[in-house]
Amino acid sequence: MSSQVSIIMATYNRAHFIVETLQSIQNQTFSDFECLIIDDGGTDNTQDVIAPILAHDHRFTYHKRPSQYHKGLPGCRNFGIDLAKGKYLIFFDDDDIVHPQNLECCVAELNQPEVAFCRYQRAAFEGDFDYQFDYSKTYTKFAVYSKDVEKMLTYKLPFNSCAVMWRKSCFEQNRFVETLMFAEEWELYSRILASGVQGVSINKTLFFGRKHYNSNTGEFSRRNEMRIVSKKDAVLLIVENLNKKNMLTPTLMRFFVQMALGYKKYNLFSEILSKLDLSFGRQMYWRILYTFLPFRLSLIRLRKKLTS
Template sequence: MNPTVSIIVATYNRSGYILEAIASISNQTFKDWECLIVDDGGTDNTKEVLLPILAKDHRFKYYLRSSEYQKGLPGARNYGLDLAKGDYIIFFDDDDIVHPQNLEFCVKELESNTDISFCRYISNVFKGAFDGRFDYANEYATFYIDYRDLGKIIKNELQIISCAVMWRKGCFENNRFQESLMYAEEWELYTRIISSGCKGISIEKTLYFGRKHPDSNTGEFYNNDSVRKASYADAIQLVVATLHQRGLVSNDIIRYFTQISLKFKSYDLFARILDTLDLNFFEKLKWQLFYMQLPFRLFLYKIKKRLLQNSQISN
């Protein structure tokens, strides 16, 4: 019989972390799952350290990414999606820790709410050694998510991150990760899925713990890695194209991406956004003027904020 949940773990040279991540999956209170470990062509001894686990627990399966898929996290995850047999899909990273009740709570929500397509939850970060403490309370608040929340999702006010969502498998029938992207690939894909009309539920409970270190994709992005930054600019253009095609672009979203474009001048992001939106002459001129004035407006905003903070301190 097919498992209820397919867990996809893409890995690349993480032999020093992966056993801890795998142990947290083994400790799940919900037991009906398969874990597909997809090696993206690493050169360390990841497979060797996994061999005892693979022999002991056949729910864990190890695969080397097929050459039919592009090298990188998106290609490895797409390969995992094509191998998955479960009704539900969830992505975990090879260096993180999963709350023991993660699968239990997500499956419960998806099976009791047949009209929703995904279950989102809170993810926290940690540095160094994980302290091993979990909140085992069964009570938590929930709220629903749909396309009307796209503005919050795009601006990360409502985070929908790769390892903090369980999806119905059907969400990926016509949706895959863009394999050319090396950063923000999950943000682009999940925006595409939710903007198509998929509705979800959010569990207000921390069920995942991401390890923060400089060798992670996010760490490399914030260290100004050129490949990651170029990928983020590409992902933004793809998101704008999707929202434009579906009639979901708002002035607030354009304003947000215009502001981000200031940090991506070398990637010509603002011009690419305007071209993607296919605006008329006057709308295009309006946003060009806004873009030109934006640095000065942001400068004034910082001064105002600083003055306000100083006033509060003096009082």
């Protein structure tokens, strides 16, 4: 029989973390789920350390990523989507801790027919996790609409990859871009939101991300070339998609133009303009803004410093 929720967990050489993560999933107050563990070709003893869980809890299954899916997180997740039997999908990482009420709270919201996704709060931790959970079922919430894609992309309403449960139907026409090695969920989730779905955001922390040196985010912060190029490529895909849908607002365009300042080495600004069918006048407007933006930002920082 199909489970109501499909949890998709990509893993790669995380034998030292994954058991604690799987145990936090076993402790869910909502039990009607399957957990698909997708190994990306790891070389450690992950399969051995999770063997007892696989043997005694048949909701958990282990799969190796087939060669037709690209190596990396997006390919593993796409494989998981294709395997999933559940009505709802959620992506968990192999080194984090899941709140016991995560699935219960999300499914309760998704049982409303107009809700296509449930976003929730995520917290970060380092070292040993403090298992003192807030079990309150009282929280505030608000609706999220397609127009909120601007807030999502500018991080005013961040959509962390592991902090949203989706209806599986959201992925009928959408998949992760498998060539992206960073910001792949930022690109995909913006595409889904821009398609016109409606969801809900609840103000309850239901996921705890482990901060450590070897995470993708950590590598991006250290200016890993592969992660930086992937973020640049994600920006171009987003710009192209929003432009086709007439959703590339002046605010978003300014946001991406400012972001391009940090990607001069990769000619991001020029590539953004190449994706748009702009008049000569509009092109000149954005070129002038891009040229003088560093001076303007410097003046803003100076003004803040003087008035603080």
